[in-house]
Amino acid sequence: MLTRLIPHPILSLTLTLVWFGLVNTFTLGNLILGTAFGLAIPILTAAYWPDRPAIARPLKIAEYMLIVLWDIVVANVQVAMIILFKREREIQSHWIPVPLELTSAEAITVLAGTITMTPGTVSATLAADCGSILVHCLHADDPESVLQDIKTRYERRLLEIFP
Amino acid sequence: MSIVAEILVSVALIVSGVFGFVGSYGLVKLKNTLQRLHAPTKATTLGVGGVLIASMIFFFAKTGQISVHELLITLFLFLTAPITANFIAKTYLARNVRRNDLPESAGDFGWSVYEDPPDESPGR
Secondary structure (H helix, E strand, O other): OHHHHOOOHHHHHHHHHHHHHHHOOOOHHHHHHHHHHHHHHHHHOHHHOOOOOOOOOHHHHHHHHHHHHHHHHHHHHHHHHHHHHOOHHHOOOEEEEEEOOOOOHHHHHHHHHHHHHOOOEEEEEEEOOOOEEEEEEOOOOOHHHHHHHHHHHHHHHHHHHOO | OOHHHHHHHHHHHHHHHHHHHHHHHHHHHOOOHHHHHHHHHHHHHHHHHHHHHHHHHHHHHHHOOOOOHHHHHHHHHHHHHHHHHHHHHHHHHHHHOOHHHOOOOOOOOOEOOOOOOOOOOOOO
């Protein structure tokens, strides 16, 4: 009964919180309206969400977000240095195929987004069986170390969040 | 508004301006499409991030209330920017790169631009 009424609890909570963010004030009316949206939208869109992603350790998500934010700042400076001070022919771009251990579609989406948002690497495409991801790297002296970074910093943590 | 808040807002705006400029300069300097794709992903992170931080400090100093709109802008940017970049990269692969130019994928199946997925792949 409860799962039929709230098919996607995390989506409901997110929608309600986003509603508070949009109106920017906390009142009882907004709480009722936000909760109504949080309950109605997942039911109306249930057909597009065949599975609920299983999230094992919610606290790890906060840790993951902080690490990604920090990496974005560091990598921004690194890429700015490459653009400003490296001569055009010294920039060595690489294609790096990264084998994936992640299997859930949500986890792979988060990883691909993370790779793109950290400057210096862009995720280009997936293998047809979602077994590896093709990453384009702007400049790397050692492509192997970029691959190890992605595997140990991001994928290992995502494996703990999405088992 | 106190002098401390003004300095913080100014610093955040200058940081975002510098990174926005470097991102745009990268668009001019880098030579091929995929290298240029790296420039806008940078402008949307620290470039926009600096403006958003400046805006949050400004409104907190002015009204004493924490504004959440900037966090939502960050959230929406992080949801949409990778998808745009991925679309551009995929289109570029399909139009300009032959499959022999790319390294092999780790598994049995090739890259999805050139090969159809098996029936039981995740996300189907």
